[in-house]
Amino acid sequence: MNTSADKIFVNNLSFNANIENDSWNKKANLPFKLSLQISTNINESGKNDDLSKSIDYAIISNNILNYFNQNSESSFIDEFDLLSKLSSNVIHQKNSNLNSNSCSSIEFKLTSFHSLIRPHNLQIVLNKPMVPTTSLLNNNTVIINGLKLLTLIGYYDFERIQKQYVSLDFSLDLNQFLFQRNLSQKSSKEYSLSIILNKIINYVENDSFFITIEALIYSISLILLNTFNLDCKINLSKLNAICHSDSVGIEIKRSLPSNSIKNFNTIQNAQHTTPSNIIATNINNLKINDTNKTNNFLDHTVYISFGSNQGNQVQNILIALQHLQSQAQIISLSSLYKTNPMYYLDQPSFINGAVKIKTKLSPLHLLHFLKKIEYDILQRVKYFDNGPRSIDLDILLYDELVFDNHNEITHENKSLDHLILPHPRMLERLFVLKPLLEIADPTFLHPVTKKSIHSHLNTLRSSTLNKQFSENEDLINIIPFPRYDHKKFLSFNFNTNENKTLIMGIINTTPDSFSDAGLNLQLEKSFKNVENMVYSGVDIIDIGGCSTRPGSKFVAPDEELNRVLPLIEAIRLSKDEKVRNVLISIDTFRAEVALKSVQAGADIINDISMGQFDDQMFNVVKETGVPYIIGHTKGKPDEMSKLDTYTKNSDPMIIEHPSSEHQSNLIEEEKILSDAICKELSLALLKAYKVGVKKWQIILDPGIGFAKNLKQNLSIMRAIPSIKNYSLTLKNKENLDGNEFISFKNLPILLGTSRKRFIGTITNEDISNGRLLGTAATVMACIGFQSDIIRVHDVESIKTICLMGDAIYKNIL
Structure with a gap:
């Protein structure tokens, strides 16, 4: 077999083909471009200028176009099916001097600008040997180019209130991807490029905030490694970062087998603490009415925000705090604030505040315990996100931990609650920052931004971000009167x-x-x-x-x-x-x-x-x-x-x-x-x-x-x-x-x-x-x-x- 490094290439041969499931999950006729690299040795035809020893790329190209003309009414399941059938057809051509004597392998690169909605294009690279073999060639890849994402990223205050674009390119091992997809299909689970992209998009645009692009690219690699079991090469560019430059960025390559990566749950350059080394209480033993008087609660400092806009709001808050004390010691409480709703505006006003506690519970156990208070004790009914609720208890900060169990939530473990620490939206909420300022020491710094709560509050007040989500940003301090069932207040703006x-x-x-x-x-x-x-x-x-x-x-x-x-x-x-x-x-x-x-x-x-x-x-x-x-x-x-x-x-x-x-x-x-x-x-x-x-x-x-x-x-x-x-x-x-x-x-x-x-x-x-x-x-x-x-x-x-x-x-x- 010829193993020469000489290449004959055909770039961007254009054609159309029918795909059963396009980006909208419907049948569509899509345009594609195909590039070929044929590994050969040109010495014999080059020495003698002998056409009979040359590989005829014109015939190869015409055969490819004829293949799609002849199959214009046929459909391919997806882009992978298309490339698999097309490559087999090319390998078996008889009239172009394309054989095992003239070449060793062919690299096929299929490019589509319409297969996926958000990225600039999708590319699939498939290397096929001329002689059939049971082993797979390396360098078979799936490439996503030009995925633009809006996210909060950066060190400066103004970067914490205005999302900015980053551009993401990443490549996956095609053999791994197809293997994982087949494995999932056998167990009736969905596994596709669209699912992978949606996971990354939702995480970067809705659930994350970072100081550095190193932290962001590292987190994306964890999604690909831990959630989808895929090796990856990622290129991340921060646009508009430097004047007189198109972008700055980082490229990394990560591979699977390391246990240290698969079990790594923290993100970024903060205190690297994982659930395994936080003292955990067995959640099955938690009792709402257990006063647990032997617990000194001295292990972890946690800040929690609370709010209610249904029923007797102050009474709901008091009940929640009473039950919280069975698993935590209340260190300090903020004032109470009457606030206008954010995000979904057509609902009653809220009463909000914050509490600082000490607890032995791990982050996920604490989250589970708070949900017990919300849903079992105060009968919260969640109709939709940011809607009315009898009580809402959000963990804002847990020690100086930066944590995200996003990658632990798999098809096998869908019931696991998603928790991000610090709370990803706390810095855009006045009704969180203002109470927090009352109970957090002035020297306390946000674990990610390394800025004080006071600094973030001033930044938010001077920005338009809060106004985007609420009609009126005023927070009214209230002092309720029990004789009036906590429904009459002294109010102060x-x-x-x-x-x-x-x-x-x-x-x-x-x-x-x-x-x-x-x-x-x-x-x-x-x-x-x-x-x-x-x-x-x-x-x-x-x-x-x-x-x-x-x-x-x-x-x-x-x-x-x-x-x-x-x-x-x-x-x-x-x-x-x-x-x-x-x-x-x-x-x-x-x-x-x-x-x-x-x-x-x-x-x-x-x-x-x-x-x-x-x-x-x-x-x-x-x-x-x-x-x-x-x-x-x-x-x-x-x-x-x-x-x-x-x-x-x-x-x-x-x-x-x-x-x-x-x-x-x-x-x-x-x-x-x-x-x-x-x-x-x-x-x-x-x-x-x-x-x-x-x-x-x-x-x-x-x-x-x-x-x-x-x-x-x-x-x-x-x-x-x-x-x-x-x-x-x-x-x-x-x-x-x-x-x-x-x-x-x-x-x-x-x-x-x-x-x-x-x-x-x-x-x-x-x-x-x-x-x-x-x-x-x-x-x-x-x-x-x-x-x-x-x-x-x-x-x-x-x-x-x-x-x-x-x-x-x-x-x-």
Whole structure:
């Protein structure tokens, strides 16, 4: 047999042929091009210029065209069938000097521009020996050229919000492909080039995001190797990557037999962790009601987003979180947000949030457990993607793991849930990033992009990507009220600050309050004052039965209850619907008084002590689920006037994250004051959260008049923007991954300046005239510095101030 490397070639011979199943699965007459390379030795005909020793390529070409003319009514099953029959016909030609003496083999390359929809063309390369043999020749390949894909890829922020084109060429081993296809057909399974292409297209365009093209090309190779059992050579080009260049790219070649490849489930250059080396709990042993008190949940840190737009949304979320605790420890919760639907817009608005947990469950076991909560407990019905749901629980981040089990989902294992980590669409969703920002430490970086959550949120806000999927991107913070079955809220849009200033009216049923002592001792009179406030436009009535003014002494709990409960009950029994349904706050630092007041009809607990005066207060807040105003103070009322010294943090275990942007208007002394107050509030909140208080219950009160001097009271008003953007990390003493993070992001702030002594000192007024003008000036300042709720005595007059302040500073008319 002649084994010479000489070649005779025919390029791009054109013809048409009938194919039973084209790209649309129907019969079609398609154009093709065929190229031949005939391996021969030209020495004999070349030396003597002997035509009789030459292979006649004209005859070969005409025979091929005649073959298709003669079979114009016949059909081929597919392109592979066409090339197989055509090549056999060429090999057996008798009139062109084409025989085993003149050549050793022929390479056939069939090209089609219409066989597949997305690629530029399909090429099949088949090498056939002139002498029949049972062994297959090498270099038989299937080639896909010019598959253009739109995907998120790149390091820069702008590359995370705008998909860009990549071009993919890849070749497969034809012998392997035909073998796998025959194997699948024997077991009645589909296996075709279209299926392979759809798998790659869906993955690259819908389910992936990468920093590097190395990661993307590597992931595509895993699909071909692990899902379809095919050797592959891949060329990937990133278009528009460099100015003055058509493209940049990478070419790789991968082969099958390595177990390390077949079992490799992670992608990219992050923490390479596979399910096999993550501690897994047997999912069959998981019980929804199992409290699992022996589990310390310390192995893995996971961030989960939650949302609901069906039924009692807040209640659904609470139920989901309750069951989640059987297999995880809740570390922190975000605020709750009312959000407009994304993607599919014709459905009710959602309530969304995020939770940080610790768990021993592996990623897939955790996913399975979350689905149990969704479908078994809360009876979720999934009509279609992104549609209405009673609850939705999505794993956003699992440690720093980058993971995709796409290639593990085979024909034999279709029931396996598909999981991609980090969540592939989290970076395009405000309703994910904004809650996540509240519970993720500022130093935390996205495992793929290596950018902070704050950076991604800013990028998304400045882009048009979110607007493509939602009519209105505003996220409204809500504080729900259990007495109204969580269907009545306080609402705040902290993005635009276009919220009317809420007015809390003060009713002190005490004989010794600093400004209204004895005015509301009689029930009839105090009730009349409540009615007047309601019709003057009050939003919340704050009822107190124990004076906390500086220097005061506490009354007994029973006496405090005797002062407040009759008024609460009278309001709730009022025949006037407007009075009966007004929101009531109980101003107390005692857990017992708070609990009995809520049971009597109070909606909010207002505690000036940060839970310091009664160690059961946080338990009551947790159990009742009502909003909780946490007020800053130092010491008891009879000593707080001496405790107005604030110093810079020196504890190495406390890492503060003050906002330099929002402290630019503060002098150093004011920065120290603001941070010190925030630090003490943060440490108190950490205790509350550990008990089970939810962030969406919290309203902050920096405590004007409580352990602050005149200048400090004024500084607090100026520091409101700084307070609203404060966060803190409490480091774990064992230096484990157990740092605690707390953020004041998206917490409403209440300020109470009404009639206080510092106003009288500045205006030279005593309390007898009510210090109304001085109070009005402070209220206007509080509105200008973005306070959300103001607490006042003179509701009717201050209502006018609030209307003007909201018009000036918030453009609310």
